Amino acid sequence: MRITRLKVTPVNIPLEAPLLWSGGLYPGTSKLIIEIFTDQGLVGLGEAPSVDVLATVQRMGELLEGMVPLDIAACEQRCLPPWQIVQNTDDASVAKAFGAIEIGLWDLRGKAWGQPLHLLLGGKVRDAVPFTEYFAFREGRETGPEAVAEHCLAMREAHGSTLFEGKLIQGDPLLEIRTVRLLRQALGPEPTIRLDSNMQWSLPTAIRILREIEPYDVRNYEDPVATFEEMAALRRHSSIRFSSHVPDLRRAVALGTPDAIVVNFAVLGGIGRAIRFIGACEAMGVDFWCYSGDTGVCTAAYLHVSAAMPWIREPSQSLFRWQVGDVIEGGPFRQKNDVVPVPDGPGLGVCLDHEALACWHRHFVDHGPLDHFHDPAAPGRMRRLPLR
Known part of the structure; x- marks a missing residue:
């Protein structure tokens, strides 16, 4: 061939x-x-x-x-x-x-x-892979803390969701603290809550926020500050786990943080190199999961690799519920009771639509390509949150 x-x-x-x-x-x-x-x-x-x-x-x-x-x-x-x-x-x-x-x-x-990809990688250790539901402040939808909490409750009622991750990014520490408090009060003690700041906070503000939200059992906080070095300093003030999209395992091990790497397989050089990277994470005690926003093609790769790799223990991120389309037949994937079944067809097990x-x-x-840097308050400019 x-x-x-x-x-x-x-x-x-x-x-x-x-x-x-x-x-x-x-x-x-x-x-x-x-x-x-x-x-x-x-x-x-x-x-x-x-x-x-x-x-x-x-x-x-x-x-x-x-x-x-x-x-x-x-x-x-x-x-x-x-x-x-x-x-x-x-x-x-x-x-x-x-x-x-x-x-x-x-x-x-x-x-x-x-053969399905997971068999080529050694076989499945799980038949379905967990993914989080997403929450965020959304234009015309959830614009305040109460609406975010109501959205998560609706996802639990409709889809059995108990795993939640989201961005509370408005540049306002008090707004984030209030929203986390409302989320935990609404959801109760069992569901998982993870946060993602996209590096928006200064170290002093991150220390303040994590001190206030720690009682609400936040499972993980992704990129609360801009660098691994700042995360290491933040670690001295909080027991909340950290993750990052920056796949620098050597620095993570040397500094003792972040606790997890969250990245796309292509960024690592493909599936083969991702498997080796995940193995290195396992040897070093650093967790790994996959990030969100892909089409069904890359998501299928996540499903197979996550099914075959025991070390991927935490749920991966997901925007499935909010994506209005996909390029595969039957897509986008949708989780039910927190999980998506692993495809059984040969290869990735998906077909293009x-x-x-x-x-x-x-x-x-x-x-044109979708612009991720538009400031809704200042058309034509890139967003600049106040550095707090």
């Missing part, structure tokens, strides 16, 4: 209502959907977490024509410089670009052998 060509399609996946984060108004996500065609008629599906690597993925596709897709190591050597210098070049995004393709190579491997793919590509062409 040989690769004949790669097709790369940029798409937008809007949310039903934009949410507020530290960078601005987040209306949804823009992704690259990759199709790897072969001379045996099999097509592998991959996904890039952002559209900035479009030209790089296309160039790599040309390099991979004629390659054997099952030989992932040879494909990587064709596309990347030696790994030890990948992060020391002018453009380290080549790892993300190839990582997106590599997901598709694993999908092809499973389809060629007629070509009509939906065309729809969301047209959205990208008509509107």
Whole structure:
């Protein structure tokens, strides 16, 4: 089997209502959907977490024509410089670009052998994977603490949800403290509450906030401050666990924080390198879970890897309920009673919905990539929260 060509399609996946984060108004996500065609008629599906690597993925596709897709190591050597210098070049995004393709190579491997990805990785240790419901201040929806609490209660009533994670990002420490207090009072002692600040707080303010919310049993706080060094200082004032999207395991171990890394497989260079990274996390006692906002292609990869890796013990993040569309048949995935079943089909176990793919590509062409840095209070400017 040989690769004949790669097709790369940029798409937008809007949310039903934009949410507020530290960078601005987040209306949804823009992704690259990759199709790897072969001379045996099999097509592998991959996904890039952002559209900035479009030209790089296309160039790599040309390099991979004629390659054997099952030989992932040879494909990587064709596309990347030696790994030890990948992060020391002018453009380290080549790892993300190839990582997106590599997901598709694993999908092809499973389809060629007629086996689901989780069996290629050693088999399932769980049949379903937990994901959190999301909460946030959303434009035209939940604009205050009471509405956020009511949203979470509605998710529990409708879907059996007990795992919640969200952003309470308005630049107001008292608003965050009040919202956490209302959430715990509304949900009771059992449900999980995790927070994500997107690095919005200064160290003194983070110390104050964590002191006030600690009685409400916050399971984890993601990126409460801007650096691992500040997290290490914050750790002296709080027992709440920290996580980060920055996959710098060496610094995490050296500083003793964060307690978990939360990242996309493509950012790590693909599924193979993600498995090795997760193994290193296990050896060092650092948790790992997957972040949110992907289409069903990358989410399927999360499901298979999480099913096969005992160390992924915590629920991954999810915006499933808020995504208005997807590119796979039957998508987006939706959790029930906190979990999503692992697909059983060969490879990733998902199929493209070509009509939906065309729809969301047209959205990208008509509107451009979705802008995550728009300030709702100052059109035309990037958001600037007061540094408190």
